Amino acid sequence: MKSVTNERIPWNQYFMAQSVLLSLRSTCARLSVGATIVRDKRIIAGGYNGSVSGDVHCIDEGCYIVDGHCVRTIHAEMNAILQCAKFGIPTEGAEIYVTHFPCLQCTKMLLQAGIKKIHYLTDYRNDEYALKLIQTVGATVDQVKLSKKYFSELNLGEEDYIR
Ligand SMILES: [Zn+2]
Ligand SMILES: [Zn+2]
Numbered sequence: 001m002k003s004v005t006n007e008r009i010p011w012n013q014y015f016m017a018q019s020v021l022l023s024l025r026s027t028c029a030r031l032s033v034g035a036t037i038v039r040d041k042r043i044i045a046g047g048y049n050g051s052v053s054g055d056v057h058c059i060d061e062g063c064y065i066v067d068g069h070c071v072r073t074i075h076a077e078m079n080a081i082l083q084c085a086k087f088g089i090p091t092e093g094a095e096i097y098v099t100h101f102p103c104l105q106c107t108k109m110l111l112q113a114g115i116k117k118i119h120y121l122t123d124y125r126n127d128e129y130a131l132k133l134i135q136t137v138g139a140t141v142d143q144v145k146l147s148k149k150y151f152s153e154l155n156l157g158e159e160d161y162i163r
Contacts, residue, residue, distance in 0.1 A: 009150040011041060015097040016121055016144045017151070019076075022048045023099050027057035028073045031100065031124075035076035037084065037115070039094040047079030077106040081113050091115060097144070100124035111137050119144050 009017075015036050022034030027050040037045040051057055051072050063070040074082070077098055084091050092114035101120045102110065107130035110118060118134065118141040134141050 012097070012119060012144045013146050013150060015043070015095075016099075016119065016146060018043060018046065019097045019099050020121070020146075022046050022076070024048075025050070026076075027051055027059050028063060028070055029059050030063055030070050033076040034099045035080040036097045037080045037091065037094050038097065039091075044089050044091075044094065045080045045083040047076045047081075047083060049073045049076045050079065075103065075106050077102050077110055081109060084113075095119065097121075101126045102130065103127065104130045107133060111139055115139065117142075121146070 015038050018036045019034035022036065023032040024034075025048045026032035026034070027048075031049065033049045035047045036043055052074065055072065058064070058070060058072055064072040077096060080096065081091060083089075094113075094115055095117035096110055096115050097119045099121045101122070101124045102118065103125070104127045107118070107127065111133060116139050118139065120141065121144055123143070131141065
């Protein structure tokens, strides 16, 4: 692959791009969210919003709406944490990269799981209490911006490995 520049992609954009990729696996038509959990600059888990394994998918059967929310799906952040729970991976002191600002329930869960840094790509109903909680417990939240230059270099459509 030809590289236009010798400059390497910053870690925060690299991890966020993983979350964007994961969001493409979402099974809910309402919103596609991806989440990547990182510890010591290593990806330890990933998730996207989708049904409980074995249940039907929103994209096949339509969403299951109660009080204006789709209740079928597990949020991306929770799926990533649950992957750690399932395989016994510690989350204490880890960071998470999420494509959308996490909801209040996910924020509480992430903080309780020991996540110390929350990075998000796009604002999404940013919850005031969630923001306050993040500060209260001494965690941090920041918005990551993706620079076109790194991703245009991928030239995905022009290489032999794309079919
Ligand atoms: Zn749905
Ligand atoms: Zn959530």
